[in-house]
Amino acid sequence: MRGLFTCGIIDVFMENGIVFDGAVGISAGAVFGCNYKSRQIGRPLRYNTTYCNDPRYCSFSSLIKTGDLYGADFCYNQIMHVLDPFDTKAFKENPMEFYVGATDIESGKCVYHRCDDGMEEDTLWFRASASMPLVSRPVEINGHLYLYGGMTDSIPYEFMVSQGYERNVVILTQPEGFVKKSNKLLPLFRTLNRKYPKIAEVMAVRHLRYNHQAAEVEKDARRGKAYIIRPAESLNIGKIEKNPDELRRVYDIGRQTALQQLDAIREFIKKPE
Secondary structure, three states: OOHHHHHHHHHHHHHOOOOOOEEEEEOHHHHOOHHHHOOOOOHHHHHHHHHOOOOOOEOHHHHHHHOOOEOHHHHHHHHHHHHOOOOHHHHHHOOOEEEEEEEEOOOOEEEEEEOOOOOHHHHHHHHHHHOOOOOOOOEEEOOEEEEOHHHOOOOOHHHHHHOOOOOEEEEOOOOOOOOOOOOOOHHHHHHHOOOOHHHHHHHHOHHHHHHHHHHHHHHHHHOOOEEEEOOOOOOOOOOOOOOHHHHHHHHHHHHHHHHHOHHHHHHHHOOOO
16 A cells, blocks of 8 residues: 555646656556546546445455455455546557566466557456555466566566666655565465466565665766665555555555656656757
8 A cells, every 4th residue: 555655646646747668567566557548537546435445445354255354356346447447549649658566376477468559358457466465366378477566676676777778767655764674474375376476576576686676776866877766765655555544544645745846847747959
């Protein structure tokens, strides 16, 4: 739910006409970030605050009944198509390239997909990117099984550089100086994922990979090739939050952070004459 910080930022970007040639999202960055391409200001905040207490949206009863903590049908069918529709037409017409990354649980590699129309296959990639191990079923796409992209590529900065994007605005949801530590649930990952040992392997080194990626972004920010926008201090919100006021609080921090840095961001993304 730190992703609500990101939602506040991209809403301010949309309100102020800040556009990019391309974007990439991992996990919440995928399921919330796709609304940047569909130009739907406020949508993630709206459906999260409306349904955060709905057991169909997120609950342990959903986990027991379906294998998904976040109900797949409710989140990616009912909300997307009926209750708070995702604008696939606007998504398709927006020329901004939008990528999401998910982890192939057999190879242990992060695989990226360019989402062009926001339809069924793209929706599967959104879901796969945000499907955390232990509390989600693997998502099958074209014969491969995928889970949470953050296992392998929490900060997909190097991917965007590899795609030819030389100047990138990077939204981080942890404050400056944050250092990720090893996962305390690693023995559980090993026990419950014996069929897919790569899950435990990538989780064992996830903190090292994250810290390396963060250091690379910091280095390029000092060189003027990247611009980092992040909270001034810890957001103090967990992966699950049932209090709508807490969701709005984190969203508002994102808005305030973006508004304070609008001029600097405009200057950074200004194309050379």
